[in-house]
Amino acid sequence: MRIILRSDAFSPDFIPPSLPHRDEQLRQLTAYMRGFMDAPGSFYPRAILVGRQGSGKTVTLRTFGGFVKPPIKFAYVSCFINRTFTAIVASLAQQLGIVVPKRGLSRDELVNVFLEQMREKDIYAIIALDDVFNLMPDAISVFIRMGLETDKLGAHRLGLVLVSHTTDFIDALDPSTRGILGKPVVRFPPYTRDQILDILRQRAEIALAPGSYDEDILSMIADITGANGEVANRGDARVALDILYRAANNAESDGANRITPEHVRRASKEVLVGISSDILRGLPLHAKLLLLAIIRSLKSGRSYVTFGEVEDMYEIICEEYGQKPRTHSQLWTYLGELKNKGIIETRLNRKGEGLRGRTTLISIATEPLETLERAVASMAVEELR
Ligand SMILES: Nc1ncnc2c1ncn2[C@@H]1O[C@H](COP(=O)(O)OP(=O)(O)OP(=O)(O)O)[C@@H](O)[C@H]1O
Numbered sequence: 001m002r003i004i005l006r007s008d009a010f011s012p013d014f015i016p017p018s019l020p021h022r023d024e025q026l027r028q029l030t031a032y033m034r035g036f037m038d039a040p041g042s043f044y045p046r047a048i049l050v051g052r053q054g055s056g057k058t059v060t061l062r063t064f065g066g067f068v069k070p071p072i073k074f075a076y077v078s079c080f081i082n083r084t085f086t087a088i089v090a091s092l093a094q095q096l097g098i099v100v101p102k103r104g105l106s107r108d109e110l111v112n113v114f115l116e117q118m119r120e121k122d123i124y125a126i127i128a129l130d131d132v133f134n135l136m137p138d139a140i141s142v143f144i145r146m147g148l149e150t151d152k153l154g155a156h157r158l159g160l161v162l163v164s165h166t167t168d169f170i171d172a173l174d175p176s177t178r179g180i181l182g183k184p185v186v187r188f189p190p191y192t193r194d195q196i197l198d199i200l201r202q203r204a205e206i207a208l209a210p211g212s213y214d215e216d217i218l219s220m221i222a223d224i225t226g227a228n229g230e231v232a233n234r235g236d237a238r239v240a241l242d243i244l245y246r247a248a249n250n251a252e253s254d255g256a257n258r259i260t261p262e263h264v265r266r267a268s269k270e271v272l273v274g275i276s277s278d279i280l281r282g283l284p285l286h287a288k289l290l291l292l293a294i295i296r297s298l299k300s301g302r303s304y305v306t307f308g309e310v311e312d313m314y315e316i317i318c319e320e321y322g323q324k325p326r327t328h329s330q331l332w333t334y335l336g337e338l339k340n341k342g343i344i345e346t347r348l349n350r351k352g353e354g355l356r357g358r359t360t361l362i363s364i365a366t367e368p369l370e371t372l373e374r375a376v377a378s379m380a381v382e383e384l385r
C-alpha cells in the first residue's frame with residue numbers, strides 16, 4: 001500500500017506553498033530589501049537571518065528569492081557546499097551570467113573582475129550566503145564590502161543576505177566592516193510543539209495518502225520535537241519532518257495501510273538529532289569514509305578508539321568502496337574537520353590507559369552509531385553512483 005505519494009516533498013530542496021509561522025520573518029526580510037527592490041541602485045540593503053538548525057532560515061530565504069523580480073536577480077550560495085571564496089564567487093557569477101577566470105587571480109583581482117562585469121552588464125542582484133559561519137571572517141568581510149564599491153559598480157547594484165546559527169560571526173569581523181553591516185537581524189526562534197504540528201500537517205497533506213495518518217500521529221511527533229526551553233536540538237522542523245518521512249517509510253515497508261505509533265517510535269530512533277544531515281552531506285567523500293571507519297571501529301563497544309585502528313579500518317572500507325586510500329596527512333586534516341563540525345570528539349591518551357606513547361583517541365557521543373552509519377553509508381553510496 002502506498003503511503004508516500006510525493007517523496008519529493010520530503011527532499012531538502014522542496015519549497016512548500018506557504019510557510020506556517022514564518023510570515024513575520026518573511027515580512028522583516030522583505031522590509032529590509034524593499035527599498036532596493038522598488039528603486040534598484042538607491043542604496044545597499046543588508047539582512048542577517050539568525051536561528052538554530054531547522055528553524056526555517058533556508059526555506060524562508062528561498063521563498064523570498066522567488067519574490068525577487070527583474071531587473072533584480074537573486075543568487076543563493078550555500079557556504080557548506082561551496083567552502084572557498086573562489087567557489088562562492090564562481091557560483092554567484094554563474095547564477096548572474098557573469099564570466100570570471102577560474103584561476104590565476106588574487107582575491108582582490110577576482111572581486112574587481114566580478115564588480116566590473118556587474119557594471120558592464122548592468123546587473124542588479126541580491127546575493128544570499130547561507131551558513132556563512134563556514135567562512136573565515138576576512139572572506140565574509142570581502143562580501144560585505146563589495147556592496148559599497150560604488151566606484152567600480154557605478155551604482156548600488158548589490159544587496160546582501162547572510163544566514164547563520166548565531167550572531168557570533170559578526171563579532172569576529174573587524175570593526176569597520178561590522179559598521180557597514182550593521183545589525184539588520186531577523187530572528188528565527190525554535191518552533192514550538194504547536195508550530196511543528198502545523199508544519200507536519202501541511203507536509204502530510206501534500207505528501208501522504210489521505211487516511212494513511214491521523215492527527216495523533218502528527219501530535220506524537222510534535223511532542224518529541226517541539227521546542228522545550230533551552231534544550232538543544234528541539235524546535236527543529238527538519239528533525240520532525242524526517243521522523244514523519246521515516247515513519248511513513250516504515251509503515252510502507254511493513255505493508256501497513258496507515259502509520260502507527262510504533263512506526264513513529266521506530267523512526268524517531270533512526271533520525272539524526274545532534275548532527276544535521278546537511279553537515280554530513282557536505283563532507284568530502286573521503287571524510288565520509290573516514291567517519292564510517294570511526295563508526296565501525298567504535299561498534300566494537302569501546303567508548304574510544306585510536307587513530308591507528310581507524311586508519312586500518314579506513315583502508316578496508318576504501319577497498320569495499322573501490323577507492324584509493326588518501327594519505328595519512330590528508331586523513332589527519334579530515335579528522336580535524338570532523339571534530340570542528342562537532343561530529344566526533346578527540347583527545348590525547350592519558351598515562352595509565354594502557355597505550356604506548358601519545359596517541360589520539362576518538363569518540364562519538366551525539367548519535368546512535370547505527371543511525372549515523374546508515375546515514376553516512378547511504379550518502380557515500382549516493383555520491384559514488
Ligand atoms: N515554517 C515552515 N513551514 C514549512 N516547512 C518548514 C518551515 N520551516 C522549516 N520547514 C522545513 O523544515 C526543514 C528545515 O528548514 P530549513 O532548512 O529552512 O532550516 P534552517 O533554519 O535553514 O536550518 P540549518 O541551520 O540547519 O540550515 C526544511 O525541510 C523546511 O522545508
Ligand SMILES: [Mg+2]
Nearest residue numbers: 057058059130
Ligand atoms: Mg539552512
